[in-house]
Amino acid sequence: MNRHVLGAKQFDRAQLESIMAAAQGMEQVARSGGSHLLTGKVMASLFFEPSTRTRFSFETAMTRLGGHVISTENASQFSSAIKGETLEDSIRVISSYADVIVMRHYEIGAAARAARISSVPILNAGDGAGEHPTQALLDLYTIQKELGSIDGISIAMVGDLTYGRTVHSLAYVLANFRDVTIWFTAPENTPIPQAVKDYLAEKGVRYHEDTDLRRVAGLVDVLYQTRVQRERFPSEEEYKKAAGKYIVDRELLDSMKQRSILMHPLPRAGEIATECDNDPRAAYFRQAENGVYVRMALLANAVGKGMTLVNNREMKDQLIG
Amino acid sequence: MNRHVLGAKQFDRAQLESIMAAAQGMEQVARSGGSHLLTGKVMASLFFEPSTRTRFSFETAMTRLGGHVISTENASQFSSAIKGETLEDSIRVISSYADVIVMRHYEIGAAARAARISSVPILNAGDGAGEHPTQALLDLYTIQKELGSIDGISIAMVGDLTYGRTVHSLAYVLANFRDVTIWFTAPENTPIPQAVKDYLAEKGVRYHEDTDLRRVAGLVDVLYQTRVQRERFPSEEEYKKAAGKYIVDRELLDSMKQRSILMHPLPRAGEIATECDNDPRAAYFRQAENGVYVRMALLANAVGKGMTLVNNREMKDQLIG
Amino acid sequence: MNRHVLGAKQFDRAQLESIMAAAQGMEQVARSGGSHLLTGKVMASLFFEPSTRTRFSFETAMTRLGGHVISTENASQFSSAIKGETLEDSIRVISSYADVIVMRHYEIGAAARAARISSVPILNAGDGAGEHPTQALLDLYTIQKELGSIDGISIAMVGDLTYGRTVHSLAYVLANFRDVTIWFTAPENTPIPQAVKDYLAEKGVRYHEDTDLRRVAGLVDVLYQTRVQRERFPSEEEYKKAAGKYIVDRELLDSMKQRSILMHPLPRAGEIATECDNDPRAAYFRQAENGVYVRMALLANAVGKGMTLVNNREMKDQLIG
Structure with a gap:
């Protein structure tokens, strides 16, 4: 290697x-x-x-x-x-x-x-x-350890998907596995880049784009949350509107499958409420340890x-x- | 523990x-x-x-x-x-x-x-x-090592006693020993806080407040010097007057008991003259090593x-x- | 020792x-x-x-x-x-x-x-x-390792020789060896200090001052290049004129002896062109390792x-x- x-x-x-x-x-x-x-x-x-x-x-x-x-x-x-x-x-x-x-x-x-x-x-x-890349590898290891397998999973990647290097790297490594479905869930002004989608298409990975986190949350095995960054928005007002839509709180967590996990590369800045921390699905601190x-x-x-x-x-x- | x-x-x-x-x-x-x-x-x-x-x-x-x-x-x-x-x-x-x-x-x-x-x-x-707290523990260890015992000692704590966390922590650990006497020697605008005095009273530790370092120096087994900080005084003039009264120099050191020690948590900024460094009572560098x-x-x-x-x-x- | x-x-x-x-x-x-x-x-x-x-x-x-x-x-x-x-x-x-x-x-x-x-x-x-001094020692070790001996070598020290502490220290250690010749090659406003020359004279070391790098390069076993520093010159123009004269490039390197070495304490900022790096005489990275x-x-x-x-x-x- x-x-x-x-x-x-x-x-x-x-x-x-x-x-x-x-x-x-x-x-x-x-x-x-x-x-x-x-x-x-x-x-x-x-x-x-x-x-x-x-x-x-x-x-x-x-x-x-x-x-x-x-x-x-x-x-x-x-x-x-x-x-x-x-x-x-x-x-x-x-x-x-x-x-x-x-x-x-x-x-x-x-x-x-x-x-x-x-x-x-x-x-x-x-x-x-x-x-x-080492973040992507630890993310992958976390998924396998938590869910037992990577083949067959569906994962939502949430937040700023244009500039977030973490989700790009993770998408690339996931493309090596079978029957993976990715949901890209981002504010409209920070979508997943075309180059990433092209790569996935070429590798035969199913993906969807859906800006509605509430709809996606219940469908996936992994909800991979990242930050929505203030500097990507034209005004404070638009930032707050977008960021608010992408917060994972107790209610959203409760809409997730029983056997699913919530991940985050950390640090977080409010996009996962601390009330989620003690739920067994909250995998982000185990992820850091991995x-x-x-x-x-x-x-x-x-x-x-x-x-x-x-x-x-x-x-x-x-x-x- | x-x-x-x-x-x-x-x-x-x-x-x-x-x-x-x-x-x-x-x-x-x-x-x-x-x-x-x-x-x-x-x-x-x-x-x-x-x-x-x-x-x-x-x-x-x-x-x-x-x-x-x-x-x-x-x-x-x-x-x-x-x-x-x-x-x-x-x-x-x-x-x-x-x-x-x-x-x-x-x-x-x-x-x-x-x-x-x-x-x-x-x-x-x-x-x-x-x-x-670890400073207080090393201070305590230094006293025991230098003087053979902590029970029965008298100690002067000198300098800014309002904001100096070191002396508060040291007073708390000393309160566990028998027959300890503490002299608090501070400029009038930075006295030892009431809460520390209340704690000592409850624990049965004798203490005195005396602003006159020259009077106190000859009475104690340990002179624990700290800094007087400029920012606590309304004017440069008042700072200099106060700070000047609390410098330990050769003459003051000579007024201390033969079997006593001079301590300082370091760094010092002039409040112990370097002419004291070679006196066997000058314990501050041994204290740092401890x-x-x-x-x-x-x-x-x-x-x-x-x-x-x-x-x-x-x-x-x-x-x- | x-x-x-x-x-x-x-x-x-x-x-x-x-x-x-x-x-x-x-x-x-x-x-x-x-x-x-x-x-x-x-x-x-x-x-x-x-x-x-x-x-x-x-x-x-x-x-x-x-x-x-x-x-x-x-x-x-x-x-x-x-x-x-x-x-x-x-x-x-x-x-x-x-x-x-x-x-x-x-x-x-x-x-x-x-x-x-x-x-x-x-x-x-x-x-x-x-x-x-440890730079001078590693320089000395490099010369011995590369050339087999320090006795008998001729070395050009090039660049800002007034403020460059590296060349002073190296000159001092070289003075312990036999039959060493030093060429000091510096812009006129940053010559080697008199004190260094006096020390070498007292130790019986031959030295020459020559501002012309092109003339000196072919004569020596070691070309020890250093920086010419902008802040030593009255104007940007004069700096550029001087600095330009003291760059080692492919052409200058080709004028050096076949069995000679080019040294530099690093970091360099353009005074050795990267086109020299793969020449076997370019010893500066081996020097750093030493x-x-x-x-x-x-x-x-x-x-x-x-x-x-x-x-x-x-x-x-x-x-x-």
Whole structure:
């Protein structure tokens, strides 16, 4: 398997299943006290814009496997006006220090540029409005873990679907499974892009567009909520009208199937009412936790001896607990 | 023992003595090269405002026990206007990553709010003008280590006693010991709050208020100096007059008992003259060092197998050196 | 050997050779998966101004040896106007936490001030326009590794030689070797300082000043390029004229000897064209990588059991791989 993780389209079904199986194994590793698998290895957290949650998730994953972390949230100084360094030069240098680079950047394609020059694996932790592939992988793992299967599910993706990179990446990985139905539920001014629909059509994935969340909620196995962002609307008034229509509250949750789940990439800003948190269908905090296990699997693949070994005896021999 | 450390009032005498005994053991652990007790464990440093000294002290403590650290000094982005996340959501997520959270926040009560939601122990590293309980514990340990006993001591608390959370927390833990006398020595506009005096009265602790540092200095076993803060005074002139009266210099130090100590939570900004630093009574740098040992004890209790085990054979089996 | 590393002049030839031999050993250690030599040890990264590259290099070095790191890029808050702490107090406290302090500061002499008060070794990672001794050591190691010897080489130092601390430190360490010739090639308004020339004269090192890079390039074994800084010039026009004359491009590189190397402390901002990067003489990325090995050697010397042990059996016993 490619040791870079750059975009959600790079994975085929076999690879996705291998990652999910490895993540499941990693869950056991984490619960049993961690592993020495990556002892002596160094991960560089290279965040050109801060994202403490994502950074913490990757760094927890690395340390649970016994590895070390070097970390910055201010990587933009590398390429600051004063120092004037290119991303390529920064990556050349850091890839001579570390064994793997986790990179968040504000520009689309930055991770791919880094991968072209890097001598070590690049894990894309978000590149502008581009991709956030590890989020898609943890979303996928969450669905499988919660519902038992990905084949056959119907999922509503809700919120700003034009600019939300998370839903694009998730749609791409879902396209590898059978009999998936996607409902795109967005305010009229932030619909799902045509390019995503074309990709799904080509892959034979059924999708519908429906702006009415109340109608869609009862139909799906997964309601994937995201934010509606103020800056996409011409006026505060129009924003409030749209945002208000897309809030998941107790009443809406009650209209969902008994055996369904409510997901959210977090952070949320009111689009899921806290009164939903204790419902068993509220999966968003479990989803965040799953991110650690998926990233452990990706790091083991990138830095260690590959995914195929992750679940077997060598892994068990390295357990701390 | 409660694995959260939220405020100084939560401890009874037996617990305080247990912590101090554990800290003493940790001092040996640190000197002998550290321990593997917390190998595989992860501590999150979640600082909503920077405090490099306190953060370094906790992170040193965690690493001396073999644990790993994920760290931010910019945690306020979690709940920024843009991302809009509540403290509760941040804690829910991070407590699914880490085994213990060390938290500094600018709001009174933030640590208690975090503890209500967290699935892992919260160690309060300061919440606004509220509490700083681990500082009180290291202060207490320093007094015992330097003077051999806490029962029977007299202590002057000097400086801004209205807003200084450190002295409040220290007064609360001292109230668990016998025959303690406290002298509150503050400028008239920043006296010790009535609530602290009421607490001490209820616990039967003798206290006096006396604005004259020169008179008090010779009477006490411990002179606990803190800052007088400019912003509490109506004019620069009045600030200078007050601040000048509360400086500890060579002459004042010479008026102290031979077997007494001078403490300060640090950083200092001139309220102890550097000419005092080499006097054996100047305990403030030893006090800072003690913070590491006390925090090792608290982390072992929070993440490991409890305080009772800290001093015994299991700890010795884990030594690196 | 002195366990502080404060300035390039502190080293004699035997020490420099010992460091380079140790660095070579460390290269093997790093390639074979790291070592447990510094397990249980703590390095404090105390950066009063950010320098992610240098910080990452030191932190990688420490973790490759099994050590832990506590880190800040915002150390200036220690001595902020609000908290008002002196550098000396900060160092007293941190040296009671950590086993070694790596320090970057914006003031000349700050590292030496820290060393006077610190109870643990100080490694100077740059003090204002003063020194950057670990850069000089990695430069030296690179020359020896690339060319096989330092005795007898001729080297051109190019760019802003008045304010560039890197070239000063490198000149000082080169002065310990035999038959070295230095060409100082700078715009007329940023010449090499008289003090550096006096030092070289006293040590019997041959040097020349020549503003014409094209003439010098063909004569030397090492072309050490640095930046020409905009702020040193009275006008944008004069800056551009000067900077343009000192760019190394394909054509200039082709005029260099076949067995020579092109070095740069990085980051670069256009003064070496990227078209040079794939030439075997382009040594600047290998130079950056060497920094990790040299810093491993310095950390082992500072925190471990001294340089003499680094290459021998004890080191081998500690290997992870």
